[in-house]
Amino acid sequence: MLFVRRRVLLPVAAGLALLLLTCLTGCGSGSPHARPRMGPSLAKPTFVTVLNSPAARRVPFGFLGLSLEYRAVEAYAGTDPSAIDPVFEQLVRNLVPGQALVLRIGGDSADRTWWPVPGLVRPTGVKFDITDRWLRVTRALAHALRARLILGLNFEADDPTLASAEAGALLEGIGPGAIRALELGNEPDLYATFPWYRLSDGRHVTGRPPSYDMAGLIEDFTRFAATLPATLLAGPSLGAPGWTRELGRFLAAEPRVGLVTLHRYPLQLCYTPHDAARYPTVDHLLSPAASIGLADSFARYAVLAPGRGHSLRIDELNTVSCGADPAVSQTFASALWALDTLFEMARVGIHGVNVHTFPGAGYELFRISRWRGRWQAVVGPEYYGLMLFARAAPAGSRLLDVQNGASGALRVWATQSGTGTVRVLAVNAGARARVVSVRVAGAQPVRARLERLLAPGVRSSSGVTLAGQSFGPRTFTGRLAGRPDVSMVAATGGRYVVTVPAGSAALLVLAQPATGAA
Template sequence: MKAYVNAAPQDRSAAAEAWAASAPDEYACSGLGSASCIEEDAATRAPPGLSFCRPAPPGTPCRGGGGACTPAGCAPRQRAQPQAWQPQAQTQQPDQQQQPDQQQTQQQRRRRRRGLLDASAPGDAGASAGRWYDERFVDGYGYLKLKVGTKPSKARILPNFLGTSHEWGRLYEYARTGEALEAFAAIFRELGPNPVLRIGGRSQELLKAAPSDGEFEALRALSSKAGARFIIGLPLEPNDPGLAKSVMDKADAKLGGSILSFGLGNEPDMWDRRIGGYDAKGDWKSGFANYLTQFHRTANALSGCTRVPGGALPWVKDGGADIDPSKVPSGASDADGDGVADTLEFGGAAGPVGGGGDAGRTYDAWGGSVGGAAGGGPVGARSLGGSGRRLAGAAAAAAGEGSRARFIGPSWHDLKLTPFSLQTMARTGACYLKELSVHYYSYFGADQAHVQTILDESRLRDSVARFSALRMAATDLGLGLRIAETNSAVNGGRAGFSETFGAALWTADAAFEFARAGATGMHLHWGVGGDPERGGPAYVGVQTNYMGGDTSKPYPSVHAPWYGYLLFSEATRGDYVRFTYTERDPSSSCESSVKVWSLIGDPGRSGNTGPASNMLPPSTLRVAVINKDADRGCNVELRLPGADPKGHAELHWLWNSGGVAGDGVGVMWRGQTYAGTTDGRLTGQRDILNIAPAFQDGGEVVYKVAVPPGTAALLVTAAKIKE
């Protein structure tokens, strides 16, 4: 088996023949007797270490009829089959009296009853049935043993957490034709029932007038077809409140209730004059206090807030309409007053659930030092209805201003803003701020332009630690913190790795990291999406291309990073999804590049309903394993105390025939691909594999999955939530 599984797809037929000649009894029980599975391995370009061939069912004759196949190999017929290898669905023998369509319909019904399949999932009618994963480990792989609990963390992953970010300009392409609208709507629907698109970026600061009707009409069409909602970017750098108001008024008129919020300004620390702002006389002055003055004056005017709720602040004047920048405080770590920490020191360690969370992390804060407790999820995270927001909300309601909180900011270009500065902004904008926002990009030197750079674990952990400190500062005052713009590298990404499959693994892993750290959302930037002459940025998930070069016929061209969006969206799909706790066995040898994320929630159909009720299907435990190591696979043993001992699980595989450095042409998600498509839909037969427990150990149901290098797998099984 090892020689066959580890062979390249084009060499597997020869490996199978050699196996049959050298070990006929073992080969008879391997399931390779029919060439169909070998052909499918080649057709789907399954990478070394992964195969769709399954062992022969127990009892299959071997040794010339004198033996029978068992999970341990060919054995004499009198040998009893181990009980652990006889789960409920292991026989995988359909009723011969049923027609194929009837067989599949009954299988889907069983899966729906167990909460393993969304009844409205598109394309499932073409899914393969009765395919089972061979859980045998692969020699030479590392080993990872994890106990995965069903007790969830307090933090919920908000619906439609993962979104996109787009510059103003060429948005009209999404609805230029009916076919284009249908195709792009199909893309965005993969992100959830109400995907959130942030519109802005550098382009919002360069606006000379409100965007065209065509831009807004396209967004309205996406709202109608895909349920999309929007964060609309307004200019701040030009110091033209009238221009900002014209954009805001047009957006309200065209998009109405589909507007989630308005992003006032973009990356003020990267403005032409860097951080600063204009005073009431129109004179430019540097420093964070002057930026805050301009932001407050503009937001106050646009929102109609008449005073600062929550009590008087020493730096606020003119009844709340303006700020005295000389009185704006700065934290101890920001001696020069630019809002950026002079030294960045964040204690603790971020990482997958169970890895320590926010333990020991502190920051300059209103009211003293704040720390977190070890454990999973965004530890120490308070409800966004916490005391800070309740106090501000009560004051705003008293003033008749409760509905004026429509803005987000500051959309700082990195995570170096001090938590103290973020809190100063939150207190100042308590009337008009809906949430706070930052951006995040990885930064690389010229000698770091290779795919393993973005997969570097220490780089990501450091960024999550910085974000966690900011998130705690925001949450202390009752506001959420959104990553309004991010991607694998700055300035459109880096050719050679931002468009590779490695970027897909980074995307999924980063989304899990920041969701666990408590972000309210994360938006992958696409820039202009696509240009007839220049194409799109390297990191774009779905580029706008044109059929035959005809600019009147745009269509979505899916690139490798998009598949990472799909993995995360499937793992977090449902009504009330939270991270669970895991415990890593010290005997494990797989390195930190193998990440395991466990979540539990109620599948649901809409993703918009509240906590579980007795009308919903059972909860499902989802365990995502992401192997970012390009060279070494990992044998993963998952011990699930809360799983159904009489049930089974499903495996959703993500891999690329070209490895982590390959592009999107060879990427397969659950047996399907976007390669060669123009309609925004996956093509091919969906292949979600069944997997039976390897064995039971006391109250733990144990699953074994061999995860090849540079691949990812999602295991889903019915489970009960343990509060």
């Protein structure tokens, strides 16, 4: 599906007239703390037209998923399989309304985890044991959320017997019906670079020799796959662009792989010069390279995978890799980045995205703990962006073409659900307010509902609101609280005029009768 992004030049007089109409979106009643920070705006409005394109891509069910480390399961869900943490459960449900969660469990911990096998010596690089309790908790969590799991197996230990035993334990303990795929290892492209463990004298030991390459990966994967149960395999779980370019070669050699998995972070803390575009800063996170460029880097693989009968998931994604940088990841900028990036991934045809989180991560979506016997969560800014995406792009809806949908730091997206409801999202990552004039081709001139995603600034780590509501300093329910702040916007001359404050997002919802085109 081709997105048309071109400038539209309109008479200045029309622009000035539209500026007078912006109070339609700023004068609605609502809670004072959630009122938009309008500030100075650009002189000319941005005119966008939403087209009813019949060839638009759909947002697949399960598109937005989560990715956890092995230890994170009990940290978030608790250790009692009969009493799964209700706060975590609700926070997950908020992101996948009316659909099953695709939950990936793996990451770095996949290669540091094992199922203890009598007679086998625990590998030196293993730090976490899968236990019967962990299996029961994970099974209960999957049942509660109707989740489909992608489970990482230890690949770096280079022992097929160990991986086979682990796979058997996971299938028996959790149940094959809950398992979407088994994923061999985590980023084997780094096995020869980063240490798997350290010796007592401080020397580093890597999981593979310095000569390790795609040929070695294919040889290892084939050897392991021959010993694993007849379950769908996921891979190659790569993060490095150089290795990813050989994806076609890998898929041709591995017929058991049915789910293609790749990883990416737009910014990297370690081994990155401070003046590099990938060094973690708020400005770099909000740059087009971190969202549009990130998605475009997967476009060729989004075509390649389905052509071979596979689906492609970016099953590990977040803001900053190789180190914690909360000064970037725990700011409101991460919410705007996540919101736009998920749409960009859908644009290029990615089948699904798993946003990575675990306790202690610089980009942790929520910090969960027990206080006086009650579960509670401190919700980070990025989570709000994920929640707005779930509202703006319901599962099964289709992306609509938007003319002039990219203008500087402004991005405009649109979807249409099966009921005909059109949703138009404007994300303004810039330092000035923008006036957006939206025409929805073929839509009935109904009053539209307007919700806003706001914070004091893009560098704010608190004070985030979605439609006037928030989780506050902490939540004991996992639900937004407070009086909703929603405005109604009427069309004038067939256009909806919305002011989008600097560093914010706005969602217009036009309830339409079904057209038969959805």
